[in-house]
Amino acid sequence: MSTREIVEQFLKKNYLVSPDVLSSVTNIDDFSFYEDKGEKPIVVTKDVFFVANKNKKPMEINWLEFEKSRVLYEKGKDNKIYESFLEILSFDGSPQKKQIVEALINEIKQQPEIIIEKEEETPNVIITKCYVDESIKEKKVSDFVQYFKNRYNKMRDILMSREELQNSLSIKRILQKKDRDKVSLIGLIQNKYVTKNGHVMLKLEDPTGLINVLINKEKGETYSLAQNLVLDSAIGAVGVSNGEIVFANNIYLPDIPQTKELKKSENESWVAFISDIHVGSKNFLEKEFLKFIKWLNLGLKENIEIASKLNYLIIAGDNVDGVGIYPGQDRDLAINDVRRQYDKLADYLSLIRKDIHIVIAPGNHDAVRLTQPQPTLDKKYAESLFDIPQLNLVTNPSVITLHATRSFPGFDVLIFHGYSYHYYADNVESLRKIKARNHPKEIMKYMLQLRHLGPTHTSTLYIPDTREDPLIIDRIPDIFVSGELHKPEVGSYNGVVTIGCSCWQSVTDYELKMGNSPDPCKVVVMNLKTREIKILDFNEK
Numbered sequence: 001m002s003t004r005e006i007v008e009q010f011l012k013k014n015y016l017v018s019p020d021v022l023s024s025v026t027n028i029d030d031f032s033f034y035e036d037k038g039e040k041p042i043v044v045t046k047d048v049f050f051v052a053n054k055n056k057k058p059m060e061i062n063w064l065e066f067e068k069s070r071v072l073y074e075k076g077k078d079n080k081i082y083e084s085f086l087e088i089l090s091f092d093g094s095p096q097k098k099q100i101v102e103a104l105i106n107e108i109k110q111q112p113e114i115i116i117e118k119e120e121e122t123p124n125v126i127i128t129k130c131y132v133d134e135s136i137k138e139k140k141v142s143d144f145v146q147y148f149k150n151r152y153n154k155m156r157d158i159l160m161s162r163e164e165l166q167n168s169l170s171i172k173r174i175l176q177k178k179d180r181d182k183v184s185l186i187g188l189i190q191n192k193y194v195t196k197n198g199h200v201m202l203k204l205e206d207p208t209g210l211i212n213v214l215i216n217k218e219k220g221e222t223y224s225l226a227q228n229l230v231l232d233s234a235i236g237a238v239g240v241s242n243g244e245i246v247f248a249n250n251i252y253l254p255d256i257p258q259t260k261e262l263k264k265s266e267n268e269s270w271v272a273f274i275s276d277i278h279v280g281s282k283n284f285l286e287k288e289f290l291k292f293i294k295w296l297n298l299g300l301k302e303n304i305e306i307a308s309k310l311n312y313l314i315i316a317g318d319n320v321d322g323v324g325i326y327p328g329q330d331r332d333l334a335i336n337d338v339r340r341q342y343d344k345l346a347d348y349l350s351l352i353r354k355d356i357h358i359v360i361a362p363g364n365h366d367a368v369r370l371t372q373p374q375p376t377l378d379k380k381y382a383e384s385l386f387d388i389p390q391l392n393l394v395t396n397p398s399v400i401t402l403h404a405t406r407s408f409p410g411f412d413v414l415i416f417h418g419y420s421y422h423y424y425a426d427n428v429e430s431l432r433k434i435k436a437r438n439h440p441k442e443i444m445k446y447m448l449q450l451r452h453l454g455p456t457h458t459s460t461l462y463i464p465d466t467r468e469d470p471l472i473i474d475r476i477p478d479i480f481v482s483g484e485l486h487k488p489e490v491g492s493y494n495g496v497v498t499i500g501c502s503c504w505q506s507v508t509d510y511e512l513k514m515g516n517s518p519d520p521c522k523v524v525v526m527n528l529k530t531r532e533i534k535i536l537d538f539n540e541k
Helices: 003-012 046-055 063-074 080-090 095-110 141-159 171-176 221-227 286-296 338-349 379-387 421-427 429-433 440-450 509-514
Strands: 125-130 181-194 200-206 209-215 234-241 245-252 270-274 310-316 357-361 391-393 398-402 411-415 479-482 489-493 496-500 522-527 533-537
Touching (some): 171 200, 171 209, 181 209, 200 221, 221 245, 221 429, 286 338, 310 411, 310 479, 338 379, 379 391, 421 429, 421 440, 440 489, 496 522
Parallel strands (some): 209 245, 357 391, 411 479
Antiparallel strands (some): 181 200, 234 245, 398 411, 522 533
8 A cells, every 4th residue: 555545544534643653554453542532642653553453442531632732742842741651651551561560570479588587576557546437427517616616725735835925815705895005815716808909808706606807918927927827717816905906916836846855766667658549440550560569578789778677668649540430430440440440559568578567548539428537448448458467547647656665655646638738839928929839838838837738728638527627737747748740859947757658640631631740659668766857759760
């Protein structure tokens, strides 16, 4: 068949064909992908042609976005999105890729069992704080009222530890004052707006009433702090009252105090932090995840001294991709049954050497309720995980204690997946300016300052527990770890190490729409003896 005839055959099927493809085609039948129905690529490039013939089946992606990414790629402006599309196209259809994955799994399985000699004190995981559901009952308005009363009472106790707020008055008593007196008060923010003169006006609430608190725009740092406040969070204020309004001179957040002495374990032990594995997604980076497991099992020379002393693996949610999480997700799934997704996850985790303690919390993609706190993974869906002896399942959020001994209290680790973070990245002025989805440590710092993981009603789904507000950060952690944003970043705030985890998934159409730009296959590791922290890269070089 001549070149002209090949071009004409493609045109009959409503395709434009790139010249670099023609040398590879002897017959139009070689191009097995094309169909008369459904969405199609506009231009058949050599990349599309190659993966189409490898797959031997229709491929469902957003071809319009693919074409846009190819244009950017050809202009030299951005190649990441285009390469991600090619990864999607070739997923599970390339015999070469399957062979590589199978070889990696066999190599890991055939490694001799590694026995690491331990110190006298055995590494351990203690589940310090894990949410337990109230008895199931219909939620009423009174439950929400009690929930916020509980929050107020707990936050009042935290704030009153500050010297400036120890003599705080109830709002009812302040409203009864007639003279201009200096007052201090504690309340939850019911409303916030900027006046026509540019001042910040807050309406604070406590169990006795409501009062307006004005922060003058000339107040410098106090005004900047007020601009970043969100509804339903707790603050303290000191100022002058005229019986109707408090003119604030200072405002205070619950915040965490500066840690005077940083913990260090007596013997060397490393912990690894990961999140957002997304097993079941077409974008799951299987080869890279297996490379990580191979490293854990001392199968790689690079950083082997860390792997040999690594005792803990913390996984902060979104363990599988789930089913029906967002519109059109079925097009992005390689495994469309959530039980089989967890079975596959269990296959991977069961390869990890048995002396590494694994801790798993759920995230918004996991097969648990979306409302927080999220319970541990359900045996109904994730039964295969329950057969892994060194695996600990915890709630989201939860607190665990690592490496405690007779003479060392251990490291308290707060695990929270971070589903609420998107709201604060969009609605807190200082976070919005720095595009905080790319800087998880800044959002985590903000949560520590508020002492709450999602204070604003509607920022996340929550259960109005009548016993307590389980999203309060009442126990100050040594380490605070989160996922969700797919960005590895380490920070420190008042002695608390903050760790935002990477992911094991290449960029999806949905993430592009959300404005996310993931940085996958990075693992944060921490030495509990020296507090040294490294970010290891398991991307294919």
